[in-house]
Amino acid sequence: MSNLENLSAWQRFIKRMTKVHELGKEKDIMTDHDYDGIRELDNVLPPWWLYGFYITIAISIFYYIMILMGNYNQEKEYVDAVEQGKKDVAIWTEQDKINNPNKYTEAVAYTDAENLAKGKKLYTSKTCFACHATDGGGGIGPNLTDDKWILGGGFKKIFEVITKGGRPGKGMVAWESSITKEERQQLASYIVSIQGTTTASPKAAEGDIIWDGK
Ligand code: HEC
Known part of the structure; x- marks a missing residue:
């Protein structure tokens, strides 16, 4: 962390955000852990990561307050979305009735x-x-x-x-x-x-006798 003055603002920012330990000075932060010759450095958590972590904590407090004290919650969001969806469908249907009136009139049976x-x-x-x-x-x-x-x-x-x-x-x-x-x-x-007509190889009847006569 020496000679900060010789670095550009950006380099200084990166250095502050990462807090990387200078090369060649590993001894300062060497732990006494030794696994088959593999040793471990005690690096600090990089500040950029730590700040991100703090931000998530701050956001969670914000949501906690919103949900407990405010009137926001997932259920309400869902209900609101369904309400809005129904309104949209109603508006769409109104417009569709104007554009395709034929679709909304009762089906007509022909006999001619x-x-x-x-x-x-x-x-x-x-x-x-x-x-x-x-x-x-x-x-x-x-x-x-x-x-x-x-x-x-x-x-x-x-x-x-x-x-x-x-x-x-x-x-x-x-x-x-x-x-x-x-x-x-x-x-x-x-x-x-074609009701009641005779067919070449009629399939056995399925279902019930249901005829609403219309
Ligand atoms: C891929 C095969 C297939 C084609 C093509 C098909 N149908 Fe069907 N249809 C069926 C089947 C299977 C059923 C029974 C549906 C059920 O059980 O829910 C059925 C049921 C019906 C029924 C009701 C019968 C009842 O007993 O209630 C009518 C009416 C009908 N079809 C008319 C048509 C007309 C008109 C067409 C052509 C535009 C057509 N089908 C094309 C397979 C077909």
Whole structure:
């Protein structure tokens, strides 16, 4: 630690922050620990590290006071975040209602030939037939022509299943993002129209008789 005057301000700062012991003077701080000839120097903790440690202590006191005396705590932070999230969703939904009014109106069932024909076409082009068979008799997915329903029959329920998908892991995905609402209405209407039809190799009925008639 000699000749501090000859050093630049930066060098002096580094020296103060590290308090390194000068080379060649190890003897001064040599301990009497000796392990197979390996000896140990008694260096001081470097001040930069020590200050960091003091800062963490100061911060912990600050937090301790905040949590015990202030009204800040993790639970409140969580509740506030959920509140804010709900507000954001409400604002987003308001805007979405203006941008996509069609999304929020009730699904409409079709019975006219044109829309049913479109539904039939979609049933093939959107790969429904791959799991439910070309004639709706079922395969990987359930039979769509019998009167038993796993998730509920009737236009509304069928439209909902096509939109939101089946139970997790069963294979019926939500088609909301890949099939337009108009097309999902046509698909659901088509499925309603094939109720009770005879299929080539009908899959055994699954589920219960649930038909909400709408
Ligand atoms: C990858 C295979 C697969 C494809 C593709 C598929 N489904 Fe399904 N679907 C299933 C399975 C499996 C279920 C049963 C879901 C459950 O048990 O939760 C199901 C259930 C359904 C149900 C409800 C049946 C009931 O008994 O409640 C309807 C309606 C339906 N699918 C229509 C469609 C339509 C329309 C399409 C095309 C847009 C389609 N599915 C494409 C596998 C598929």
